[in-house]
Amino acid sequence: MRFHQMISSWQKLSTKIVGALLGMLILALSAIACTLYLSWQLEGSSAAINETGRLRMQTYQLTLLLAGDARGTAQQQVAVIDDSLERIGRGDPQRPLFLPPTPTIKQEFARIKDGWHSELRPAALASNTSTQAHAFELQAAAFVNQVNQLVRLIEQDSEQRTFWLRGSQLMLVGMAIVGTVTMIYLMFMLIIEPVTRLRMGMQRMKERDFSVRLAVESNDEFGQLASGFNQMADRLQALYGNLEEGVRSKTATLEYRNRELALLYESSAFLQRPQPLEALCGGFMERIVAYFDADGSTVRVLDLDRGNLHMVVHHGLSEELVASEHCLKVGDCLCGTAVEQKVAKVHDMRRIDKAHELRCHREGFATVSVFQIHAHEQQLGFFNLHFRHARAFSARELALLETLGQLLGVALENLRLAAREREMAISEERNLVAQGLHDSIAQSLNFLNLQVQMLDDSVRKERYGEVEAIVPALQAGIKESYDDVRELLLNFRSRLMEDDLIGSLRAALDKFRRQTGIAAELLADVDGAPFPREQQLQLLFIVQEALSNIRKHAQATHVEVRLADDQDFALTVSDNGVGFDMAEVLERAESHVGIHIMRERAQRIAATFEVHAQPGGGTTVELHLAREQRRAA
Structure with a gap:
């Protein structure tokens, strides 16, 4: 294993390049070292x-x-010669100074030194x-003469070493030329040629x-790159060969999904329109x-x-089939069984036993499918799709289809909820009408009844x-009852002026001024978000009821309606009339006259309602709707 790893590492391109460079470096350093050594020896020989x-x-x-x-000076000169011989024989590497290490020179120097001593x-x-x-x-x-002979020997050795120095320099030049050529060849063989082959392959692929395929001639990085290029070419060739088919498949899938989304969008948009059940289905x-x-199809x-x-609703079915299956029981036939099991079914009518042939089969339908209609985990019905040919x-x-069934179920549930909401709104409005009649007209009729008795x-x-x-009391009571009935009818017929609460309040105050001659003004500081229509109507009715109470009971000369939005x-609706004692009214159980109607309307829009009054101090009706209770228009 380790041997194979070593072989594999030597096959790497980086290893080859580094090995070649290191070899050239070692040879160059060896030649330079040899040159330096020869130069050093020549310097030592020259000094010698x-x-x-x-x-x-x-x-x-x-x-x-x-x-x-001059004997004294001669003795000093003897010492100088001794020192010179010692220095020549010992040598000095730092100068440098030394005799060439050849046997002949060393023998000659030894003979000179021996003859001197x-x-x-x-x-x-x-x-x-x-x-x-x-x-x-x-x-x-x-x-x-012996010293001259030694000098000649040293000069001959220096000439020989100079020859070797020049030889080494020439060898350096040769190594530089050979190394350059070798490196160029190696770079061409190892890098340039594989890169050129790869570039040409990429050009052909472009x-x-x-x-196109590349020859894998080595196991180095370029060999691996060539192998990877060949694999890529195989994959691209396969992909390009199947590209047209893949594009057709993707296009068909995209078209199908677009049609699917278009159906969902159109169906959802259609089901959101307000329309009757038959038109909806x-x-x-x-x-x-x-x-x-x-x-x-049927629903x-x-x-x-x-x-x-x-x-x-039905489509594409005979009148006979519609008449016979206009109303099915849960569990009857194939459709009733699917409803009982609460699952979608696709029936192949060709596989049904001829002895138990169904009407749908006799009508010529080969496939009948049943899909559930449900909303909020509640089953609401089903819809059918009939095909005269086999359909999977x-x-x-x-x-x-299941999603479409959910959309239709939500739409049907919304229809039912809207009908119930309208029914509840009508019922609540009728309760308010009945309460208004009871709290106003019923008391007047009771008074008239007593007067008649x-x-x-x-x-x-x-x-x-x-x-x-x-x-006269009967006449006044009848007139008051007539006025109350007329006022109630006018109030219940009131409508907003194009969702303009301020305009509607201003019109109500204008009518109040014309009918009563009482000065009335509207002070409005409106900067809030618009109210929904239902809340605006309730606010209008509360102001109308407050004005009605002022007309009948307050004996006021000035009325002020103030809005802070x-x-x-x-x-607030304030008047400067006679007012009343709130505690006394509560004890007499008369608080429901007008006040109860206004309080109930305020509760319908989640507003707080208060009445402040005192005898001779006028009356103020206050309504407050917090920001948390406001609904978006």
Whole structure:
């Protein structure tokens, strides 16, 4: 395993390039080191030649000193020669200074050094006469010849080393040329040529030639890249070959989804329109029939209490079939069974036993499907799709039809809720009308009834003076009852002026001023969000009821209606009339006259209602609607 990993690592492009560069670097460094070593040796040899030449001069000086009988100075010169020989033999690497390490030179230097110490030096120290000085001169000449021989040997060695230095320099030049050519070749073989092949392959692929393949000639990165390129080409060739089919498939899927969304959108928009049940179901089924190309359809609603399924609309069915199945029982036939099981069914009529052939089959339908109508987990009925040819539904189509059934169920439930809401609104309004009649007209009629009884008693007892007093009271009571009835009718017929509460209140105050002659003004500071129509109507009715009470009871000369509409809403109706004692009214159980009607209307819009009054101090009716209770218009 480790061996294979090593082989694999050596096959990497980076390893090859780094190995080649390191090899070239090692060779270059070796050649440079050899050159430096030769240069260093040449410098040492040159210094050795200088020192050896100085040794000849020192020998000549010693000869002259001995010939001149300067013995003291001659001894110092002997010491200088000793030091020179020692320095040449020891060498100095820092200068550098050393003798070339050849046996011949070392032997020659050893012979010179030995001759100095054994012969020439003792003769120099023992020379006292001219004869001895002359003998020393002869010996010194022989010694100088030996030194010259050593210099020649060193020069010959330096010439040889200079030759090697030039050879190494030439070798460096050759290595540089060979290395450059080698690196160019390696870069071409390892990088440029694979990159060129890859670029040409990509160019051919750009021209939609997906048959191009690259030769995998190595296991390095470019080999892996070529292998990956070939795999990509295989995949692109396969994809491009199936591209047209894939585009057709995707386009068909997209078109189907667009048609599906269009059906859902159109059906949802249609079901939101206010319309009768038959028109709602008929328009709904027209869209489904057109989408699925069905030959017939029905919609049935469920009467859960009686277990009946009533046909609301139908299309493409014979009159005989409609008449016979206009009302089905839950559990009867295929459709009733599907409702009982609360599941969608798609029936292949061709598989039904001929002995139990159903009317739908006899009508020529090959497929009859049943889909539930439900809303909020409540079953409301079902709708059918009839096909004269065999029709199978995909899972997506079944989900779509189930969603459509939910949409129709929500629409049917909204119709029922809207009908109940209208019924409740009518019932509440009737209760208010009845309460208004009871609290106003009923009391007047009760008063008239008492007056009539008193009139009858006075007539029977022939107390005609009392009759004269009772008749005007009866006339006044009848007139007041007439006025109350007329006012109630006018109030209940009131409508908003194009959803303009301020305009409607201003019109009501104008009518109040004309009928009563009482000064009335409207002060409105309106900056809040608009009210819904229902809340505006209740506010108008409350103001009308307050004005009616002022007309009948307050004996006022001035009325002020004030609106403060910001985030909260406040309404006050004030008069400067006679007022009343609130506690006394409560004790007499008369608070329901007008006040109860206004309070109940305020409660319908979740507003607080208060009445402030005192005898001789007028009356103020206050209504407050907090921002939390306001509804959006």
